[in-house]
Amino acid sequence: MSFRRTPWVIVLAGAALAFVPQLGLPAFYDSLLYLMLHWVVLATSWNILSGYSGYFSFGHGAFFGAGIYTSANLMARHDWPFLWTLPAAAGVAAVLGVALGAVVFRVKGVRGELFALLTLAITFVIGTIVVNTPLDGGNGVSLAAVPVPKIGPTPSATFYLLALAAAVATLLIAWAIQVSKFGAGLFAIHDDEDAAEVLGVPTYRYKLVALAISCALAGMAGGIHALFLSYVTAGDVFTITVPLTVVLMSVLGGTRHWAGPAVGAVAITGLLYSFTAADHAVAGKAMIGVILIVAILFMPDGILERVRRLWQRRR
Amino acid sequence: MNFTLPSLSLLSQSILSGIFVGALYGLMGLGLSLSWGLLRLINLAHFAFAFLAAYLCYQLSTMGMDPLLTMVVIVPAFFALGAGLHWVMVRFRVMPFNSLLLTFGLTGIAESVIQSIWTADFRKLESSYAQQKFKLAGLFVPVPELITLVLAVGLTFAVWAVLRYTDLGRAMRAAAQDAPVAAAFGVNQKALGLALAGTCAALASVAGVCLALSFTLAPSQMYAWVGVVFAAVMLGGLGSALGPLVAGTVIGISEAITMAVTAPSWAPIVSFTLLIVILVLRPGKTA
Amino acid sequence: MRADGPTPLTEAPLRAATTTGARGDVLLRVQGLSKSFKGVRALGGVDVEVRRGEILGLLGPNGSGKSTFINVVSGHFAPTAGSIWFEGRCLNGLPAHRIAGSGIARTYQIPRPFGHLSVLQNVAVATMFGGAARNPAAACRQAMRWLEFTGLEDKAGARPDDLNLHQRKFLELARALAARPRLVLLDEVLCGLTPSEIDDAVALIRRIRDQGSTIVFVEHVMRAVMALTDRIVVLNHGELLAEGAVGDVMKRPEVMTAYLGKAHA
Numbered sequence: 001m002s003f004r005r006t007p008w009v010i011v012l013a014g015a016a017l018a019f020v021p022q023l024g025l026p027a028f029y030d031s032l033l034y035l036m037l038h039w040v041v042l043a044t045s046w047n048i049l050s051g052y053s054g055y056f057s058f059g060h061g062a063f064f065g066a067g068i069y070t071s072a073n074l075m076a077r078h079d080w081p082f083l084w085t086l087p088a089a090a091g092v093a094a095v096l097g098v099a100l101g102a103v104v105f106r107v108k109g110v111r112g113e114l115f116a117l118l119t120l121a122i123t124f125v126i127g128t129i130v131v132n133t134p135l136d137g138g139n140g141v142s143l144a145a146v147p148v149p150k151i152g153p154t155p156s157a158t159f160y161l162l163a164l165a166a167a168v169a170t171l172l173i174a175w176a177i178q179v180s181k182f183g184a185g186l187f188a189i190h191d192d193e194d195a196a197e198v199l200g201v202p203t204y205r206y207k208l209v210a211l212a213i214s215c216a217l218a219g220m221a222g223g224i225h226a227l228f229l230s231y232v233t234a235g236d237v238f239t240i241t242v243p244l245t246v247v248l249m250s251v252l253g254g255t256r257h258w259a260g261p262a263v264g265a266v267a268i269t270g271l272l273y274s275f276t277a278a279d280h281a282v283a284g285k286a287m288i289g290v291i292l293i294v295a296i297l298f299m300p301d302g303i304l305e306r307v308r309r310l311w312q313r314r315r
Numbered sequence: 316m317n318f319t320l321p322s323l324s325l326l327s328q329s330i331l332s333g334i335f336v337g338a339l340y341g342l343m344g345l346g347l348s349l350s351w352g353l354l355r356l357i358n359l360a361h362f363a364f365a366f367l368a369a370y371l372c373y374q375l376s377t378m379g380m381d382p383l384l385t386m387v388v389i390v391p392a393f394f395a396l397g398a399g400l401h402w403v404m405v406r407f408r409v410m411p412f413n414s415l416l417l418t419f420g421l422t423g424i425a426e427s428v429i430q431s432i433w434t435a436d437f438r439k440l441e442s443s444y445a446q447q448k449f450k451l452a453g454l455f456v457p458v459p460e461l462i463t464l465v466l467a468v469g470l471t472f473a474v475w476a477v478l479r480y481t482d483l484g485r486a487m488r489a490a491a492q493d494a495p496v497a498a499a500f501g502v503n504q505k506a507l508g509l510a511l512a513g514t515c516a517a518l519a520s521v522a523g524v525c526l527a528l529s530f531t532l533a534p535s536q537m538y539a540w541v542g543v544v545f546a547a548v549m550l551g552g553l554g555s556a557l558g559p560l561v562a563g564t565v566i567g568i569s570e571a572i573t574m575a576v577t578a579p580s581w582a583p584i585v586s587f588t589l590l591i592v593i594l595v596l597r598p599g600k601t602a
Numbered sequence: 603m604r605a606d607g608p609t610p611l612t613e614a615p616l617r618a619a620t621t622t623g624a625r626g627d628v629l630l631r632v633q634g635l636s637k638s639f640k641g642v643r644a645l646g647g648v649d650v651e652v653r654r655g656e657i658l659g660l661l662g663p664n665g666s667g668k669s670t671f672i673n674v675v676s677g678h679f680a681p682t683a684g685s686i687w688f689e690g691r692c693l694n695g696l697p698a699h700r701i702a703g704s705g706i707a708r709t710y711q712i713p714r715p716f717g718h719l720s721v722l723q724n725v726a727v728a729t730m731f732g733g734a735a736r737n738p739a740a741a742c743r744q745a746m747r748w749l750e751f752t753g754l755e756d757k758a759g760a761r762p763d764d765l766n767l768h769q770r771k772f773l774e775l776a777r778a779l780a781a782r783p784r785l786v787l788l789d790e791v792l793c794g795l796t797p798s799e800i801d802d803a804v805a806l807i808r809r810i811r812d813q814g815s816t817i818v819f820v821e822h823v824m825r826a827v828m829a830l831t832d833r834i835v836v837l838n839h840g841e842l843l844a845e846g847a848v849g850d851v852m853k854r855p856e857v858m859t860a861y862l863g864k865a866h867a
Contacts, residue, residue, distance in 0.1 A: 104594075104595060107594075116415060117549075117594065120541075121594075124542050128583045132581055184741075187718065191718050197699050198676055198698045198699075198701075199728050199732065199781070200703050244419060256718065286431075290424060293420040297407045297417070
């Protein structure tokens with residue numbers, strides 16, 4: 001088991017990728033890579049709860065959105081510097097998630113499909129609240145006046161580097177959980193929650209912690225994304241797109257491994273952009289649906305698992 | 316949030332329109348509830364079917380066909396489509412949860428297909444019915460909505476009667492409760508499953524036609540219905556024929572009152588909050 | 603109804619192995635335990651004592667509440683009424699994972715292994731969460747020992763699906779033991795096994811008791827009940843019907859009537 005090597009591999013890869021902006025590629029690439037890393041964070045964070053423990057949430061959009069709006073409002077209305085809004089965004093999203101989980105996880109019957117539907121409903125409830133209150137007010141929040149900190153040579157490079165840092169952190173956290181006692185408990189919950197509980201796994205607490213971590217990371221990604229978009233509207237954020245995409249990326253890459261969602265994220269983002277570049281954006285969306293279907297029918301364990309098994313057979 | 320107390324006539328009109336839209340929720344929920352309760356498959360593609368049917372109705376009407384007559388073409392087509400989808404799911408042994416994901420994917424595809432054929436622009440079916448309305452006890456009753464109500468109530472009771480009183484209905488309920496035992500009694504599950512799936516899709520297509528008659532269509536609108544209809548299905552109890560209609564009406568009226576008292580943009584919160592409350596308080600009722 | 607006096611000395615020769623633990627110490631005391639499911643009464647006011655170091659048989663016809671008893675004591679279900687005392691502490695209202703942490707483990711009649719984890723990982727989870735090991739590495743090492751104890755060491759890397767019923771039952775046992783419990787609740791662990799597999803299982807259960815655990819043993823296989831148990835308790839319709847030594851209790855007329863024919867191995 002390449003146990004202790006993995007975190008170093010992640011960190012070194014991150015450090016190496018930090019030099020990409022120095023290559024002086026056109027801004028388009030910085031943005032594309034930013035988006036890939038952005039989805040790596042979203043998909044991996046989603047997987048920490050949903051993939052590991054089996055509690056498939058369709059509400060990742062709500063927490064991501066909470067992060068976006070926290071950051072946006074702090075920057076636009078209260079003049080907070082951008083970087084300080086990120087921990088706030090993570091915090092708000094985590095609190096929201098824990099509040100939800102504290103209630104929902106107590107109810108024994110809400111698992112599987114019901115949990116998925118409930119979390120989907122949460123997304124729309126929060127979206128509606130945001131639209132109708134001064135948080136958005138129906139007009140969105142404009143961040144055009146907010147300065148982008150000079151972390152990289154250009155603004156798009158800055159976002160890339162921020163997303164890179166977030167991705168490295170998220171991957172490290174996902175790996176650390178997977179190999180820890182906490183992760184073992186989550187995997188046990190995935191297979192048989194009642195048996196796990198009887199074996200001594202504190203299921204309620206573990207699910208809440210996983211949810212909190214997942215939401216905090218999504219919130220942080222949201223905070224970064226708010227400034228990237230520079231104009232935020234509730235209608236674009238609180239939709240079914242984020243949950244659908246993260247589910248797809250994780251299922252495609254493999255939900256039982258820390259790197260699975262990242263593989264899926266890079267693959268899907270790459271595919272989508274090759275479609276958009278070729279001017280077939282709508283077909284791209286259809287493609288996503290097709291891929292999800294194919295993945296569920298033929299590769300229920302994900303790409304990573306399939307590859308790993310082939311590798312093992314070679315040995 | 317501004318609260319304004321509406322006049323009695325405005326409130327009554329709102330409640331009436333709430334009943335009408337609730338009937339549509341019920342009609343849309345009928346097929347979904349049957350599919351989930353009796354087939355143990357959560358079919359998000361139900362919404363895709365409804366919208367595809369709606370767009371087809373729109374298309375055929377603009378080509379000269381009477382909107383209600385389009386059902387003659389549309390309903391059998393969707394019956395076949397629904398049965399086909401079910402056949403695929405059974406063939407690949409798709410578990411209940413994966414059926415949610417898979418139909419999720421299908422819905423995404425359907426949205427793209429709709430968008431590529433009919434573009435993202437709003438489309439409104441201009442039919443002879445659309446302009447007609449009459450006055451009943453001082454309230455306006457638009458004909459398209461009335462048709463929807465009639466169809467919803469009629470089909471709901473028809474399905475209920477079939478499930479309750481016919482051998483076919485009893486067989487379906489038996490298969491849903493305990494498949495192996497039902498099979499031992501000669502119930503042909505495969506055929507029943509296909510027939511039921513086809514019926515659910517057919518019901519969705521009728522809902523789609525009603526949708527086309529009363530509402531403006533846009534591909535993104537599909538998702539707006541998901542929450543509300545799921546709420547109606549769950550409130551009404553899975554597998555129940557009358558449930559979605561009753562629950563849908565309750566939701567429709569609550570939404571209408573909310574809209575009359577505050578602002579239309581607050582309406583979605585009603586159904587989703589109801590859904591959440593139901594899931595938390597009585598999940599046992601749904602599973 | 604409590605048994606008075608020490609267990610009779612008419613043990614079968616097989617039980618000549620040394621018994622450990624202070625006899626007579628009450629490990630588990632259940633008083634007035636009741637459990638109802640939506641009006642169906644599964645247990646009605648059961649009083650039982652389990653003594654340290656003994657193997658207590660829990661018998662009764664189908665539907666008498668034996669599995670429910672195990673489910674309630676292990677925390678799978680909360681009792682409707684009554685109290686459960688373990689090593690002097692009251693377990694009522696504790697979540698199941700804390701009951702497990704107190705030193706009680708159970709097996710399921712139909713094995714419930716974690717399907718996506720390997721045999722070794724299954725046991726490692728039990729080790730970690732039963733308090734016997736703190737990190738995954740130590741847990742795996744300990745888990746290996748338990749696999750050796752139950753004879754499953756070659757199957758360490760296999761998935762539970764690849765095991766036959768006998769091996770899966772032993773996996774259940776290994777998992778239950780990995781937490782080093784003081785009380786082990788076995789729910790029809792011999793059900794479905796062939797005669798030679800039953801002999802293996804009986805030997806294993808005896809080894810379990812020999813290394814310090816107390817066992818409550820729900821079973822229908824009379825051969826094993828006769829060979830293993832010190833005392834038995836018979837339930838019928840959720841109530842305690844009889845209690846005492848095997849040979850004695852099974853001859854009582856009320857017990858014979860309760861069983862619609864005796865179960866044979």
